[in-house]
Amino acid sequence: MSERVLLHVGTPKTGTSYLQDVLFRNREQLAVQGLHYPADRFDGHFLAALDLMQLPWGGLQLEAVNAWDVLSRRVREAEGTAVVSHEILARASRAQAARALESLGHGSGTEVHVLLSVRDLVRQVPAEWQENIKHRATLSYAEFLDELRDPERSGDVASWFWGVQEIPDILDRWASDLPPERVHLITVPPSGGPRDLLWKRFSHAFGLDGYELELTEERANPSLGVPESALLRRINLAVNEDVPPAAYRPMVRELLAHQTLSKRRRTPRLALPPEHLEWVQTLSQSWVSELAARRYDVVGDLEELLGTPPKEYVDPDRPDEAQVAAAAVDAIHALLVESTRFELERNHAWAEVRRARAETEQAREALERSYLRAGYKIRRRFIGALERAGRPGRAMIRGYRWLRGRSSREA
Amino acid sequence: MATGTQVVTGVDPDVRAQSWIGHLRSGGFTDWASWPRHERQLTRPATPYRVPGAQHLELLRRLNHRAGDAGLPPGLADRVLAADATGRGLPDLPLAGGVEPAYGARPVDPATLPPRELLRVALGVLAGELIRAERPTKPRRTRFRRETYRLVGDPWLADPLRAALVADGRPPGGGDAIVYVLGADLGSMLVHAWLAGAFGGGIDPWPSYWRRLRAEHRIARRADLLHAADTWSARVGPRRVRVVLDPTQLPAMLRVKRLPTVPTPTHVGAELARRLGGVLGMRVSPDQRRQILGGLYRRRLEAVTPAGLSRLRMPSEDLEWVSDAARFVRGQLRDRDYPVIGDPDLLIPSPAPPVPEPPRPTAPGLLDLAMDLLVRSSSSE
Numbered sequence: 001m002s003e004r005v006l007l008h009v010g011t012p013k014t015g016t017s018y019l020q021d022v023l024f025r026n027r028e029q030l031a032v033q034g035l036h037y038p039a040d041r042f043d044g045h046f047l048a049a050l051d052l053m054q055l056p057w058g059g060l061q062l063e064a065v066n067a068w069d070v071l072s073r074r075v076r077e078a079e080g081t082a083v084v085s086h087e088i089l090a091r092a093s094r095a096q097a098a099r100a101l102e103s104l105g106h107g108s109g110t111e112v113h114v115l116l117s118v119r120d121l122v123r124q125v126p127a128e129w130q131e132n133i134k135h136r137a138t139l140s141y142a143e144f145l146d147e148l149r150d151p152e153r154s155g156d157v158a159s160w161f162w163g164v165q166e167i168p169d170i171l172d173r174w175a176s177d178l179p180p181e182r183v184h185l186i187t188v189p190p191s192g193g194p195r196d197l198l199w200k201r202f203s204h205a206f207g208l209d210g211y212e213l214e215l216t217e218e219r220a221n222p223s224l225g226v227p228e229s230a231l232l233r234r235i236n237l238a239v240n241e242d243v244p245p246a247a248y249r250p251m252v253r254e255l256l257a258h259q260t261l262s263k264r265r266r267t268p269r270l271a272l273p274p275e276h277l278e279w280v281q282t283l284s285q286s287w288v289s290e291l292a293a294r295r296y297d298v299v300g301d302l303e304e305l306l307g308t309p310p311k312e313y314v315d316p317d318r319p320d321e322a323q324v325a326a327a328a329v330d331a332i333h334a335l336l337v338e339s340t341r342f343e344l345e346r347n348h349a350w351a352e353v354r355r356a357r358a359e360t361e362q363a364r365e366a367l368e369r370s371y372l373r374a375g376y377k378i379r380r381r382f383i384g385a386l387e388r389a390g391r392p393g394r395a396m397i398r399g400y401r402w403l404r405g406r407s408s409r410e411a
Numbered sequence: 412m413a414t415g416t417q418v419v420t421g422v423d424p425d426v427r428a429q430s431w432i433g434h435l436r437s438g439g440f441t442d443w444a445s446w447p448r449h450e451r452q453l454t455r456p457a458t459p460y461r462v463p464g465a466q467h468l469e470l471l472r473r474l475n476h477r478a479g480d481a482g483l484p485p486g487l488a489d490r491v492l493a494a495d496a497t498g499r500g501l502p503d504l505p506l507a508g509g510v511e512p513a514y515g516a517r518p519v520d521p522a523t524l525p526p527r528e529l530l531r532v533a534l535g536v537l538a539g540e541l542i543r544a545e546r547p548t549k550p551r552r553t554r555f556r557r558e559t560y561r562l563v564g565d566p567w568l569a570d571p572l573r574a575a576l577v578a579d580g581r582p583p584g585g586g587d588a589i590v591y592v593l594g595a596d597l598g599s600m601l602v603h604a605w606l607a608g609a610f611g612g613g614i615d616p617w618p619s620y621w622r623r624l625r626a627e628h629r630i631a632r633r634a635d636l637l638h639a640a641d642t643w644s645a646r647v648g649p650r651r652v653r654v655v656l657d658p659t660q661l662p663a664m665l666r667v668k669r670l671p672t673v674p675t676p677t678h679v680g681a682e683l684a685r686r687l688g689g690v691l692g693m694r695v696s697p698d699q700r701r702q703i704l705g706g707l708y709r710r711r712l713e714a715v716t717p718a719g720l721s722r723l724r725m726p727s728e729d730l731e732w733v734s735d736a737a738r739f740v741r742g743q744l745r746d747r748d749y750p751v752i753g754d755p756d757l758l759i760p761s762p763a764p765p766v767p768e769p770p771r772p773t774a775p776g777l778l779d780l781a782m783d784l785l786v787r788s789s790s791s792e
Contacts, residue, residue, distance in 0.1 A: 054498075055499070061692065091502075151517065156500060159499070241619065286513075384586065
C-alpha cells in the first residue's frame with residue numbers, strides 16, 4: 001500500500017502539462033526510488049479523471065471506462081509515494097472527490113496530500129477563453145467575460161470556469177477533510193522572472209529535488225496571440241457543424257493551433273480588458289485572505305495571486321485584420337503541406353490495395369476454374385447434403401476438416 | 412471550513428435539510444420551499460444523510476410525485492441521491508435557506524432548477540438502472556435442422572431479426588448461405604440509419620444528421636442497399652444475394668414461424684437513447700451498450716410509449732429528392748439483376764400521412780420520458 005499519495009487536482013493553465021510530461025518520461029527511474037507515477041500512456045491520468053467524473057470529452061471518454069479504478073488500484077498497490085495528477089480533477093463534485101480520496105487510501109492508513117497549482121486570475125481569464133476556443137467554442141471574448149461575471153453562473157462556460165479556477169471552493173470540495181499541512185498550494189510566478197522558477201516549485205512540492213530527471217525544453221501547451229485566437233474562433237464558426245470532434249482534434253487543435261499558430265510569437269498577446277481589472281483584483285484579494293487564514297502549505301507566495309495589470313490590451317473581438325489574414329495564410333500553408341503528405345500516403349495505400357485486389361482476383365479465377373471440375377462439384381453436393389442433414393452431418397464435416405487440417409471456414 | 416453569511420430562518424438549516432431528505436427518501440414530494448421551518452415540526456434522522464446536490468433532491472421529489480402510491484422501485488431513491496450528474500453543467504448545488512457560502516455555487520430552490528439540470532442526473536440514474544437490469548440472454552442450442560442465411564442491409568431491420576434468430580438457435584452463416592439484404596422505402600431507411608447510430612455507437616443529433624444528408628442529397632452508408640448488395644455479391648457471388656423489400660416473406664424463406672416486428676421509436680425516445688448511449692459509453696463496452704439500448708431500453712421504451720404517438724420519420728419537404736434517389740437505386744438493382752423479394756416500387760417513399768409531425772425532443776420532454784422509464788421500471792425483467 002502507498003504510504004503517501006500526492007493528489008494534484010489542478011488548476012488548468014498552470015504548467016500542469018509540463019509537470020505531467022516530466023513525470024511520465026521519468027516514471028521508471030522514479031519508481032526505482034520509491035516515487036510512483038502509474039501511467040502506461042501520457043494521458044492515463046486524464047482518462048482516469050474523465051472516468052471518475054463521468055465527463056464526455058469529444059469521444060475520448062469511451063477510452064476511459066474503468067480507468068479510475070485501474071489507476072487507484074495501482075496507487076494502492078504501490079510501495080512508497082504515489083503521484084496522481086490532472087488539472088480537470090479540480091471540477092470534481094464533493095461526492096466524486098470523496099470517492100476518489102477513499103479509493104486512494106484516505107481513511108485507511110494512507111497519508112493523502114492534495115496539491116493545487118494556482119495562477120492569478122489576470123492571466124487565467126484570457127488563458128481559459130483561449131482554451132475554450134481551442135476546444136471548438138465560438139463565443140466572443142466579450143461574451144465569455146459576461147458569462148464569468150454573471151453571479152448565477154448558470155451557463156456551461158461559467159460553471160466550468162469557476163469550477164476549475166475558484167481556489168477556495170476547489171479546496172472545500174477536495175480538502176475539507178484534510179489537515180492544512182496536507183494541502184499544498186504552488187503559486188505560478190509572475191511573467192518575466194527566472195524561467196525555471198515554476199519547475200523548481202513543482203519539484204519541491206512533489207519531492208523531486210535531487211532526482212536526475214529528463215526535462216524537456218518544449219512548452220507543453222503553447223498559447224496563441226490575439227489575431228491567432230480570433231482566427232481560430234472564426235474557423236470554429238465555419239467548420240464546427242461539418243468537422244466531427246475526432247477530426248477537429250488532430251487537424252485544428254494540434255496542427256493549426258499548437259503546431260502552427262502558436263509559433264507566431266510577435267503578435268499581441270491576449271490579456272484581461274482594463275475595465276475588468278478591478279473586479280478581478282477584488283476577487284483575488286478575497287481569495288488570498290481566505291487562503292492565508294486556512295494556513296495551507298504554500299510553495300511560492302500567495303500575493304502572486306493578485307496578478308499584475310497588463311501593459312497593453314488588444315481586443316480579440318476587434319483584431320487587426322491584416323494580422324488575422326497573415327495568420328490565416330500560415331494556417332492554409334500548414335493545411336496544404338499536411339494534405340500533400342496525406343495525398344501521397346493515400347496514393348501509396350491505393351497502389352497497395354490495387355495490387356492486393358489483383359492478386360485476389362487471380363486467386364478467385366483459379367478457384368472458379370477448380371469449381372468447374374467434376375470432382376469438386378460432387379464433393380460440393382455431398383457437403384451441402386451433410387449440412388442440410390443437421391447436427392450429425394455438421395459434426396461429420398467438422399471431423400473431416402479436423403482430419404484434413406483445414407483452418408478456413410466457409411463464407 | 413468555508414465562511415459565509417448566516418441566514419436566520421428560525422431553524423438549523425442542516426436539521427431542515429436532513430428532515431427533508433428523510434421525507435423524500437420515504438416517498439414524499441413536498442417541495443423545499445413548503446417544507447416546515449420550525450424545529451418542532453421536523454424529524455432529525457438518527458444517522459445524518461450525506462446531503463447531495465439540489466438537483467438530485469428535486470429529481471427524487473418529482474419521481475416520488477410521479478410514482479404516487481405505488482412508490483419507486485426498491486433502492487431507486489438511494490441510487491438517485493448517490494448518482495453523478497452527467498456531462499457538463501452546474502455543479503452539485505446547495506439548498507437555499509442555509510448558510511450562504513462565500514465561494515462555490517449559489518444556493519437554489521430546487522423547484523426552480525431548469526429541466527436540463529435534472530435531466531443530467533436522470534440520465535446517469537437511468538443508465539445505471541439499465542446496466543443493473545440487463546441480463547445477457549443465453550441463446551438456445553443450435554437447432555438440429557436450420558436454414559443457412561445471412562441478414563444484412565438496413566441495420567435497424569436486420570440486427571433485431573438476427574438477434575432473435577440467434578436466440579432461437581439459428582445463428583447466421585453456413586455453407587452456401589443466402590445473403591438477404593433487407594431494405595424498405597428509402598425515406599425509412601435513412602431514418603433507420605440514424606436510429607442505428609442513436610441506439611448503437613453514437614451519432615450526431617437528428618437535425619444535424621439530416622441537414623448533412625439534405626445538403627448533399629446523399630444516401631447514408633447504412634441505408635445504401637446497392638453498396639450492401641455489391642459488397643456481398645463480391646464476397647459470395649451474385650447468385651447467393653437477395654434484396655428483401657417485403658419483410659413478410661422472410662419467415663417462409665428462413666423456415667421460421669414468425670419474426671419480430673421492429674417499431675420505429677418516437678423522436679424523443681430515440682434522442683433519449685442517443686444521450687443514454689453517451690453515458691453508457693463511459694461505463695460499459697460498446698457491445699454491451701448496443702445490447703442494452705437495442706434490447707432492454709427499446710422494450711421499456713415501447714412499453715411506456717402511448718399508442719398513436721407519431722414516430723420519427725423523414726421530413727415531408729424532402730420527399731422529392733429522396734424519391735429521386737430511390738428511383739435511381741431501383742433502376743440500379745434492376746440493371747445489376749439482383750433478385751428482389753417484394754415490389755421494387757416499395758423503395759419509393761410515400762407522402763407522409765396526415766398526422767402531426769413527431770414532437771421534437773426538448774429538455775422537459777426528455778426528462779418526462781426518463782422519469783417515466785425510471786418509475787415504471789422493475790429491477791428484474
